[in-house]
Structure formats: C-alpha cells, structure tokens
Amino acid sequence: MNIKRFIQNFSYTLIANLLSVVISTVLILIVPKFISVENYGYWQLYIFYSSFISYMSLGLTDGAYLRYGGYEYKNLHKPVFVSQYWFLVIFNVVVNFSIAFVYGMNSTDPNKSIVVLLTCLTGILVVPRSLLTFMLQSTNRIKEYSIITILERIVYFGLVILFLLFGINKFEYLILADILGKVSSVIYACVVSKDLVFGKFESIKNLIREIGINISVGSKLLIANFASLLIIGIVRFSIENNWSVETFGKVSLTLSISNMLMLFINAVGLILFPALRRTAEDKLPDIYRLMRTIIMVPLIGILIFYYPAKVLLSSWLPQYAESFIYMALLFPMCIFESKTLMLINTYLKTLRKEKMLLIINLTTVVLSFGLAYINVFLLNDLNLSVFSITLLLAFRSIIAEIYLSKVLHIKVKRDIVLEVSMTLVFIIVSWYFEIRIALIVYFIAYILYLVLKKSDITYFIKNARNILNSQK
Structure with a gap:
C-alpha cells in the first residue's frame, strides 16, 4: 500500500464526502421546514425508489469492479468498456421506460406515477455512469471520481435552494434538481473517461464473452x-x-x-x-x-x-x-x-x-x-x-x-x-x-x-x- 497515494486519495474523498455530509445535513434541516409533510414524503419516496433502480446493471459493473480492482487505468482494454457502456444505456432505456409505462397504466395515485417515472429516468442516467465511476475507483483515479460526486451534489443543492427561495416547494421540482445534478455528473464522467465511452467497439463475440464473465462474477x-x-x-x-x-x-x-x-x-x-x-x-x-x-x-x-x-x-x-x-x-x-x-x-x-x-x-x-x-x-x-x-x-x-x-x-x-x-x-x-x-x-x-x-x-x-x- 503506497501511503502517500493512500493519503492523497483519502483527502479527495474526504472533501467530496464532507461536502456531501454538509449538503445532506443542510437539505435535511432546510427542506422539511419549507415544504409540506406530504410533499416531503413523496420526495423521500423518490429517493427510496432511486436506491433500487440503480441496481439495473445485471451485475456487469460489479463484475468489472471486482475483476479490474488494482489495475492501472492505462492498461484497460478500452473497446470492451465502450461497448459495455452503450449496452447499459440501451438496456436501461428499454427496461426503465417499460417499468414506467406499466406502472402508469395501473396506478391510481398520480403523484406516485410521477415519482416512478422520474425514478426510471434517473436509472437511465446512473446505471451506465456506474460503470465509469466503478472503473475510476478500481484503477485508483479517486480524484476524478470525487469530482463527479462533488459536481452532482453542488448542482443538486444549488437548484433546491434556488427553488425554495422562489417559493417553489413541490416535490417534483426537488426531484428535477436531483436529476439535473446527475445529468451534470454524467457529462463530466464521460469527459474524464471519454476513452471508455467514445471510441472503437469490441467485436460482438468478445463483447458477449466479456459481459457474460462480468455478470457471472x-x-x-x-x-x-x-x-x-x-x-x-x-x-x-x-x-x-x-x-x-x-x-x-x-x-x-x-x-x-x-x-x-x-x-x-x-x-x-x-x-x-x-x-x-x-x-x-x-x-x-x-x-x-x-x-x-x-x-x-x-x-x-x-x-x-x-x-x-x-x-x-x-x-x-x-x-x-x-x-x-x-x-x-x-x-x-x-x-x-x-x-x-x-x-x-x-x-x-x-x-x-x-x-x-x-x-x-x-x-x-x-x-x-x-x-x-x-x-x-x-x-x-x-x-x-x-x-x-x-x-x-x-x-x-x-x-x-x-x-x-x-x-x-x-x-x-x-x-x-x-x-x-x-x-x-x-x-x-x-x-x-x-x-x-x-x-x-x-x-x-x-x-x-x-x-x-x-x-x-x-x-x-x-x-x-x-x-x-x-x-x-
């Protein structure tokens, strides 16, 4: 274990997580003060559902994380990850919109239907992004991973405070702030790991094999x-x-x-x-x-x-x-x-x-x-x-x-x-x-x-x- 590298990485994650703690603390203390208990309940329902929708990766991202933990980023075979990233995008678009459609057709609570629809939209963003963040973590690029976290939380926090200052206190807008924060972090993640998103695709045969191994692991x-x-x-x-x-x-x-x-x-x-x-x-x-x-x-x-x-x-x-x-x-x-x-x-x-x-x-x-x-x-x-x-x-x-x-x-x-x-x-x-x-x-x-x-x-x-x- 390289102690200097460990301390350096810890300082990045310390800043990112301290910021997350501060923002979470402020939101926990401020938001309930300015919105109704009912709106707060639906906002929390979205956060709760979002914690489940992020698992729509089939284990692919977890397998990559386990298999490539400890690798150097430069040694990764990039076409394999480009192909897997876009596979996750397409898969999650199909699955999440199907879930939103089926739930909307059978729901009797329009507010819950909105929550489910926005949760599914969140899934399309965060699941493919998780492949990028996992590879940044596993290859010790903690600085870039930390900035992704910081960017998402700052945009989210800023928009929530802005909405509350203008008297916009409906749960839909709080969820929109979270989604826009995730959009900004996805854009940055794609920039710092662009060679895992844009580039040559792996052959279908090798892609299927790699996906199979990652899902299996x-x-x-x-x-x-x-x-x-x-x-x-x-x-x-x-x-x-x-x-x-x-x-x-x-x-x-x-x-x-x-x-x-x-x-x-x-x-x-x-x-x-x-x-x-x-x-x-x-x-x-x-x-x-x-x-x-x-x-x-x-x-x-x-x-x-x-x-x-x-x-x-x-x-x-x-x-x-x-x-x-x-x-x-x-x-x-x-x-x-x-x-x-x-x-x-x-x-x-x-x-x-x-x-x-x-x-x-x-x-x-x-x-x-x-x-x-x-x-x-x-x-x-x-x-x-x-x-x-x-x-x-x-x-x-x-x-x-x-x-x-x-x-x-x-x-x-x-x-x-x-x-x-x-x-x-x-x-x-x-x-x-x-x-x-x-x-x-x-x-x-x-x-x-x-x-x-x-x-x-x-x-x-x-x-x-x-x-x-x-x-x-």
Whole structure:
C-alpha cells in the first residue's frame, strides 16, 4: 500500500464526502421546514425508489469492479468498456421506460406515477455512469471520481435552494434538481473517461464473452448488495404500505439523519478496496485490527451527539418532533452499518468471498420479511418496525464479522459483545429516561468502554505507523 497515494486519495474523498455530509445535513434541516409533510414524503419516496433502480446493471459493473480492482487505468482494454457502456444505456432505456409505462397504466395515485417515472429516468442516467465511476475507483483515479460526486451534489443543492427561495416547494421540482445534478455528473464522467465511452467497439463475440464473465462474477455481489438494500427496504416498504406517505416521510427523515455519518465512513471503503487488493494477504489481519479501532472507538462516542441533536431538531422542526424519538432506535445503526460497509464488505470483496456475502445478506433479508410481517401486519406496531431496522443491521454485521474473523484468524467476539452492550445501553436509557439523565448515564458507560478498550487503543498508537509503512 503506497501511503502517500493512500493519503492523497483519502483527502479527495474526504472533501467530496464532507461536502456531501454538509449538503445532506443542510437539505435535511432546510427542506422539511419549507415544504409540506406530504410533499416531503413523496420526495423521500423518490429517493427510496432511486436506491433500487440503480441496481439495473445485471451485475456487469460489479463484475468489472471486482475483476479490474488494482489495475492501472492505462492498461484497460478500452473497446470492451465502450461497448459495455452503450449496452447499459440501451438496456436501461428499454427496461426503465417499460417499468414506467406499466406502472402508469395501473396506478391510481398520480403523484406516485410521477415519482416512478422520474425514478426510471434517473436509472437511465446512473446505471451506465456506474460503470465509469466503478472503473475510476478500481484503477485508483479517486480524484476524478470525487469530482463527479462533488459536481452532482453542488448542482443538486444549488437548484433546491434556488427553488425554495422562489417559493417553489413541490416535490417534483426537488426531484428535477436531483436529476439535473446527475445529468451534470454524467457529462463530466464521460469527459474524464471519454476513452471508455467514445471510441472503437469490441467485436460482438468478445463483447458477449466479456459481459457474460462480468455478470457471472458480479451477479453475486449485485444480489448481495441488493439484498443488503432490501434489509431496510422491506421494512420501509411495509411502513409505506401500512401507514400514510406522511408517516413514511417522518420515518425517512430520522433515517436520513442517522445515515449522514455513514456518508463519510463509506469514503474510506472506496479507497481501501483497491489499496487492499495490492496488499500482501498476510498483512490483512493487522490492518483490519488497526482500522477497526480507528472506526469503532469514535463511533461509539458519536452516539452522545444524539441528545443535543434531538433537542435542536425538535425545536427547529416541531411538525416532526414526534418522529425524532425514533432516532433513539435508529442512531445506533451507524455503528453496525459503518463497520459493515467500510471494513467487513471491503475485506470480503478483497478476499473474493462474494458468495458468503450473498448468503449472509439473503439470510438477513429472510429475517427482515419475518419481522416486517410480525411487526407491521400482525402487531401494527410502528415502534417495533423502526427498531427492527437496527436489529437487522446488527445481526448482519455480527454474523459477517464472525465469519471474517475465522478467515483472518483474529479474535473479535469480545469487541462485538462490548459494542452490542453499548448499543443496548444507549437505546434503553434514550428511550426510557429523561434526556439529561440519559446523557449522563451513556457518557459514564462510554468512559468504561474506553477503559476496557485501553489495550486496543494502545496497540493502535504504538503500531499504526509500523503497519502502514510495511505496506509501501
């Protein structure tokens, strides 16, 4: 691992993701203040649907990402990627417009029809673009990838603020701002990787062979990622189906707040994968232990910010005040999901354990179906439905890390017990106690956690430089 290159790439992703966090934070705080709860619900429904439509790649982009991770960009055989890019464009035009047409013919809610149509338009933009961004990531062109992210978010943010300033507060215009942001990022992506978009096409025979290999390799990862999305998606679909779009919007707001931290955490995973692919396998356990300490110790402490956040948000958005209690149930999900996204998934992909990743995610999806059916349709309990999101993500993270620890021959059970214990303490005191008492109790618990983690923190301080320098 080239430390100078790693730090340089991290600085690019840091800027891009800090910007994304700032923009997301501002939009989360500003937009609900100026639009109705119903319009906010439809806007969140679009964001929710868009997270699914981006998987219309058949696994092709995921396969290319896995196969070419660690390559130099100049060594890529460009005609293969030009052909695959335009294959994805044509495929997504046909599939997405078919979905929009069929849904529009059968829908009784015109607002949802608009949401679905604009979601399908988004799919046509983001799926072919994902081939370009994945190849930029896998070949370590992190700077260009970061600019694509920055450009999309700035255009999106600027247009949303502009619309709100002029009193345009319908959800359709918020979605239009997002689409225009994606259009600008697609144009830039095509410019910086133009030799993957414009140029000589591969022969039909070789193209079919390459697509087949990529889909074969990437389908497991695609399904695993799709299953990962379904873990929360099934619960959210059930909430949207059983309660109103306003309730869906309120729950989505608390989810968005809880997810903000993961935008930054996921940045490290983006640069860690190509770096780990170039790292000797015998060094991976030491790096894992090091990165785990870097991530988990601060994350456990960050939960403290829930208490002032709840007070400030309830004052700023009183129409959503009743929904902020759910943050006590959802905030801890960042502990498990961040570790899964940044460390566990990255390592499983590096070690080419996509099949196990798929099995773990599918198992959690089955559990999600079961809990959604019980909590939503049998008990009709929104509190349990929301809590099940954190429960499912914790289950997935624990099972995956126990498996990974056996592969790497490291011990993590003590750390898992500590993290689950801290999560339970946070949820119990935040749900049942007055906010000042809850803050004091959790702060004391965190001090005890740091004492118990003293040896790991000391190991990190003493060995971080040696471990990283050995990767040069």
